[in-house]
């Protein structure tokens with residue numbers, strides 16, 4: 001027998017009032033076959049609408065450096081344990097990074113995310129990133145996020161002083177599972193980075209990669225932890241099986257389950273910017289647009305080492321479903337901007353080899 005209407009309603013009411021759903025309710029959400037997707041999504045959508053309306057923030061991610069990483073994260077093609085065929089480079093030039101920030105702004109991105117491969121930035125690199133943040137913030141009205149590995153109090157402070165809005169460092173998976181996906185750093189390293197960012201007054205962006213063998217209980221634990229950290233931004237990635245990576249198969253991800261995960265994070269983090277991130281196209285397939293009923297944010301132009309939906313198709317999908325893009329440009333202006341130049345640029349922004357993209361094989 002399906003769940004009663006008021007079961008879904010109570011989830012919405014609790015989230016809007018700032019309450020935390022009991023653990024067994026969260027568990028039901030992910031595991032009980034009586035929970036139907038549409039009423040659950042509708043309940044999550046009511047919470048999303050309450051805090052964010054129908055607005056969608058669009059993010060563009062830039063691999064400032066790519067590959068050559070000392071760490072062994074098993075899901076990452078840039079890891080030293082991966083043989084994936086990526087275009088490795090140590091750092092783009094300042095001119096290139098700033099030009100890409102300009103492009104992101106002109107394409108309607110609300111936020112420009114600069115991602116550096118590697119364990120942690122040296123003090124010189126932290127100073128260099130601070131200089132770039134300063135220049136971009138002076139030139140373009142765009143939010144800037146940096147992801148540069150493990151950060152301490154000092155490097156977080158330098159970036160905050162330069163005007164950085166947000167620091168990203170994903171928790172990825174639960175504390176108990178962490179050693180199974182990476183041996184070169186710990187869950188505690190990740191948590192401490194987020195604490196340093198908070199201490200420096202930076203907004204915190206931290207998310208997960210679902211599909212790495214975690215249980216429903218572990219997903220609930222992560223959603224709860226991000227609530228406790230008051231993460232303003234939570235990217236929900238779905239593992240992409242990439243040839244050459246140690247983690248070759250995504251586990252237990254159906255479109256229905258992916259959407260329920262997004263709902264879980266919305267109910268536990270009602271005010272957060274929840275992003276439907278890498279793997280949305282691959283795992284959600286024809287149900288991709290439904291992710292926006294729980295999430296209020298999306299990447300366009302692909303991810304760090306995998307292609308995603310094009311700018312045009314991402315923007316069109318948002319508009320077609322009746323959502324609005326948070327930008328100082330109109331939807332018509334944004335859609336009219338798709339040029340051959342934009343398209344040609346895709347591969348350099350996402351660190352792909354132009355002749356060999358990393359579309360993962362279906363498992």
Ligand code: SF4
Pocket residue numbers: 069070071072073076077078079080116117118119149
């Ligand atoms: S996730 Fe980051 S730290 Fe881990 S291997 Fe990839 S680039 Fe290196």
